[in-house]
Amino acid sequence: MAKATLKTIARATGYSITTVSRALGGFDDVNEETRRAILDEAYRQGYEPNLQARALQKRRSQTIGLVLPTGGPSFPDPFFAEFLAGIGSETARSGFDLLVSTPSAEISEIDVYRRFVAGGRVDGVILMRSRVDDVRIRFLLERHFPFAVFGRTDLNESYAYIDVDGRAGQAAMTLHLIELGHRRIAYMTPPSTLMFARFRLQGFYEAMAQKGVPVDERLVVECDLSENAGKHRALQLLKLDNPPTAIMTGNDLMAIGVMNAVREMGMRVGRDIAVGGFDDIPAAEHLNPGLTTVRQPIFHIGQQLTLRLLQVIEGEISGEQSTLLAPELILRGSSNHRQHDRPEQEVGTHLETSTDIRKANK
Amino acid sequence: MAKATLKTIARATGYSITTVSRALGGFDDVNEETRRAILDEAYRQGYEPNLQARALQKRRSQTIGLVLPTGGPSFPDPFFAEFLAGIGSETARSGFDLLVSTPSAEISEIDVYRRFVAGGRVDGVILMRSRVDDVRIRFLLERHFPFAVFGRTDLNESYAYIDVDGRAGQAAMTLHLIELGHRRIAYMTPPSTLMFARFRLQGFYEAMAQKGVPVDERLVVECDLSENAGKHRALQLLKLDNPPTAIMTGNDLMAIGVMNAVREMGMRVGRDIAVGGFDDIPAAEHLNPGLTTVRQPIFHIGQQLTLRLLQVIEGEISGEQSTLLAPELILRGSSNHRQHDRPEQEVGTHLETSTDIRKANK
């Protein structure tokens, strides 16, 4: 059996290609009887529309693109799978496909976007890990191409994004540690080209200032997003003459490294040194002691971002809708002085600084 | 500036569409001078070929598909991100894109494949988590559509796959536990529709028989792949009159649940009860104690599978190439009686049963 097309169905039923197309398309200018005959024949032949041809004609590919961030040395955040699942759940519901691309040595990141956009490969893209002065976003804005971003930028344009309030999250973590009595608090911040690093760092400074706790600049260090880098940096901190009593990190991977470093120095996490992370990756809960961290509802973000992007594509919203989500502080054993052998019962605290979900229209 | 196409370049340079196409395509029947003129103009206009049109004409989409497994209740294996990264790294190198689809309530899994295949959306697909009497594989074989599978099946056809020798892996784990002195060993096996579950179960039985250790069938239970299910099942096992002294599971997620169950019963993992997992997900190393498990080189598998698929697509291999990889037993604190407070130094042992990488041609 050759490949079924509109033409083969047309020939088999005696109708024209146009009529077959319209029958299959559910238009109302085709007789019920004819439609049935055509549908039957289509089924018999196992017809599936050629999506390339359709996309070519409609100038719509029913596909959205996602380019894996290739920033750091380590591959994507551990919660990447969850993010993808969130995106996937929504694309599936609306009949869209998801095209994933990995920039390589040969093909630069921006070229991937060029291909996606100009090649008509996708109808819109989702970006993650927004950067300072983000070229990708600039490129897309310039072309008026639909997109939605996980994270804010410092660009003076408006577009659709969803972000977690990292400033509030990191501030909450800092306040928590201060309340536990810590004064010498270290903060390991991710590379400053990443927007989220800035907001979190800002939250740290603000909370310290608010409580009048002095910041020792030697305890504020930049660090790559990996476990190894975290361990390395933490060892340096712990070997200072006047080491910190608490170490906060810009993401959980780094925090895991810190915990290892603490152990390697013969100290105990949660008792001798408090550790705080950010993200709440799956492993955070299973560490011993459990990692106190700030949770981001990543699956949900993936979903919402997709929804938002689809609206932009349909032209339903002006592309300026943005949402700032309130993060949630998750307290576990890594920041608990009283008990550390067994992870304490998990406690979720909604921050008072931002109420649930806040919509912001620029 | 309107969209650049072959036509706009042709008009601008005064050459025909054919010549423009051939110049851009690098054919040798176009004058060097003309070619340069055309390339210049193409660059000036920011030309990018329309990939839909190209795909339609060439009947090749330069895209491979991946359908997320939707089998169990829980979302994909934690190492899914790594698998995807492996695939991505190879597709990028060869200029292919990756189309990811998530079956939803509305669109059944097999429909996704139908769309992919008949719709000309992809040139080949990668399957993971092969199943007993796998309909997907049957479908693809029937259509003579290129594909490559992570995992074997019981179908009597030959096709390209890569698998980890789960039988050998589970046997090695079992032998390890027996050597530690365990006699009452429980095994929590994943749903038997999954092929890998069968092989691992088989490895368990064989090792037990080899050492003459009796299997108590009440200690062999089927269990979903999630942490929760693992915990639940483990509690049942531990409450038996004559409970096991060691519990092995078919994947790491279940093992984490087991470890929680053990703790909840007031016993200590690695001391009172040995626990063994399978997969070596990232979290396994960070548990306390660390989880003894069997490692699968998942990134590498993603890469190789992609390479294999591309060869099948190019028609370079007959589609019958298959590889069985030797798993690696990773010993950590969860199966160590002597020491459990701190995870012991990680030890990797290559199994003697299968040498490095073994090629099998059916």
Next chain:
DNA sequence: AGGGACATCCGAAACGTTTCGGATTGCCGA
């Protein structure tokens, strides 16, 4: 009887690309 309204169908162009099969030159050797 004429006209309009409606139901049903179709031809042809278009989306942007590739490619087959020539067509047009200019030049060389015999």
Next chain:
DNA sequence: TCGGCAATCCGAAACGTTTCGGATGTCCCT
């Protein structure tokens, strides 16, 4: 002088779909 060959170029068809602008016929109303 002419056949032939190489170097360049191009027209047109094809890939499979959607859609615009009718075409045809039927029936009813006045």
